[in-house]
Amino acid sequence: MMNRNIVKIAVLVFTAFTVIVFYQTYLQVFQSSRLFNHPRNRRTQMLEEAIIRGRIIDSAGRELAHTITAGPEKRRIYPYGETTAHITGYNSDRYGRWGLESSYNETLLGLQGGFTGDDFWALKRIGPVKNGNDLILSVNVNLQEKAYAMLGARKGAVVAVEPSTGRILAMVSRPGFNPEHIESDWPGLKENPDSPLLNRAAQGLYPPGSVMKVITAAGILTSKPETVQRVFDAPGYIIVEGRRIEDKQAVGRLSFAEAFARSSNYVFATLGIEQGSRVFAEMARSFGLGLNIPFDIPTAQSRMPDPGSLSKLELAESAIGQGRVLVTPLNMALATAAAANRGRVMKPTLVDRIVSPEGAVVWSGQPSLLWNPVTARVSDVLREIMVSCVASGTGREAAVPGIRVAGKTGSAENPHGQPHAWFIGFAPAEKPVVAVAVIIENGGAGGREAAPIAREIIRSVIGQKR
Known part of the structure; x- marks a missing residue:
């Protein structure tokens, strides 16, 4: 009788362990991007504090979105406002992201290759010196x-x-709307x-x-x-x-x-x-x-x-x-x-191309x-x-x-x-x-x-x- 109970417990533990492994795999493989980009992900918000977000640029080289810094403070600027708002979208700590700011969030942060806990704490220690990748668009402003x-x-x-x-x-x-004023x-x-x-x-x-x-x-x-x-x-x-x-x-x-x-x-x-x-x-x-x-x-x-x-x-x-x-x-x-x-x-x-902070083309659309x-x-x-x-x-x-x-x-x-x-x-x-x-x-x-x-x-x- 005792052996039978031990077997049942072992099966239960093994089943629970298998479910946890499968669920962890599902989260890390299939849901990692969605979870990373979720507006309530505090770790992503903390990462953004340590990264200067990449630019969004039109086909002629004009900036549709860029970040300015003043000490630890950073502000996202959209020079063409309403005209390009539905393409660039917005990036808000309170209301999340939308448009290219959302769908290319990891790219703009330079993290599309994934990141580890060590990367996270390293960025927190060295401060906002990492630059994200730029998006070069087909759109002509x-x-x-x-x-x-x-x-x-x-x-x-x-x-x-x-x-x-x-x-x-x-x-x-x-x-349209002005992405710079999205919170107000x-x-x-x-x-x-x-x-x-x-x-x-x-x-x-x-x-x-x-x-x-x-x-x-x-x-x-x-x-x-x-x-x-x-x-x-x-x-x-x-x-x-x-x-x-x-x-x-x-x-x-x-x-x-x-x-x-x-x-x-x-x-x-x-x-x-x-x-x-x-x-x-x-x-x-x-x-x-x-x-x-x-x-x-x-x-x-x-x-x-x-x-x-x-x-x-x-x-x-x-x-x-x-x-x-x-x-x-x-x-x-x-x-x-x-x-x-x-x-x-x-x-x-x-998006025509993705360009690294050093100016190298890391991806080009075909x-x-x-x-x-x-x-x-x-x-x-x-x-x-x-x-x-x-x-x-x-x-x-x-x-x-x-x-x-x-x-x-x-x-x-x-x-x-x-x-x-x-x-x-x-x-x-x-x-x-x-x-x-x-x-x-x-x-x-x-x-x-x-x-x-x-x-x-x-x-x-x-x-x-x-």
Whole structure:
């Protein structure tokens, strides 16, 4: 009897020991970064006292974040304030970190290789003499300032990406906040109904409106390539399951390209129904809707209803960007980049390089393929119909003299006021160097409000390349 009890105790002790070992391994291997970066980790806060945090620098060498010291006191400075706040994020003892300050915290502290207890106490003894690594970004602050200024007082977002690499050239969200004043401004920022802390560019979810027609077009061109030759008789409306969807701006006989250029709801609702919910949903998913986008800062997942749940009416609405479909501006910028880059979507990135305090490049990013939603043939057709939208359709305000611009406008209905104004596009059409997505909340017509912002972003990027 005693031997049996000893065996039971031994088994219990061994089991408890095994659980502890596995849990310790889980914490150290899988959760170490999260625990290290947790805002309430006092050891990390003490480490920061002994380290001069690395800089965040734009593509032209301008500092977006740096630390100044005065004796033992250190202060984080953000020279461009609200303009780059949603990229840099903030670093606060009280409220933690966000943006690049959070996702690259260990790198900025120069501790991405890990640290030991001996390292910790050594740093505490010698004081704040260790410097962290610098982040060199793909973002150009001049472009950032232009986009922010053009949004004015309106809520919205702008994303500009290099199609062939995925490098983010500008990412603007408005309204913004000043990261230097995060501790004093925090209560007001949290209570502000305009949500200035929200990065609308990467986390804002909006109905896409007619910019969704790019994805609808991709679906029908993939499943029924002959559609490009079709001619449609558009009556100015379509009735689906008893509901009338208006289409007053595109009436009469329309080619496929004309229907796209004039943003025909009749034609694209019809094409959505023709391709069916499964094909439509699969194409939307291949463009990233419903998927996580790996990125340097947090993103929201665009939403695409399950195809089995879509009624015929919901399918028609989804095909023209209404209903339950919701997208982020970042996702639509990447979708646009697919049309620009022969059907390929490159992984989006903000950080180009990591540089040591001595100036050595310790890491350099390389372009990598994220998705390949359509063939080069389909992307060629998308390019040409998007060019027609800017040349002779609803996107005329995005035209840049001497440059073929491809684009699509959108005016997304919402229950809280005027439609959201959208524009997506890229240029030059033959060899694109920039793809852009612009949204203005409650802005009205995308062609009138969002397209001019895209035009100036395109003009600036191409001007820098020359």
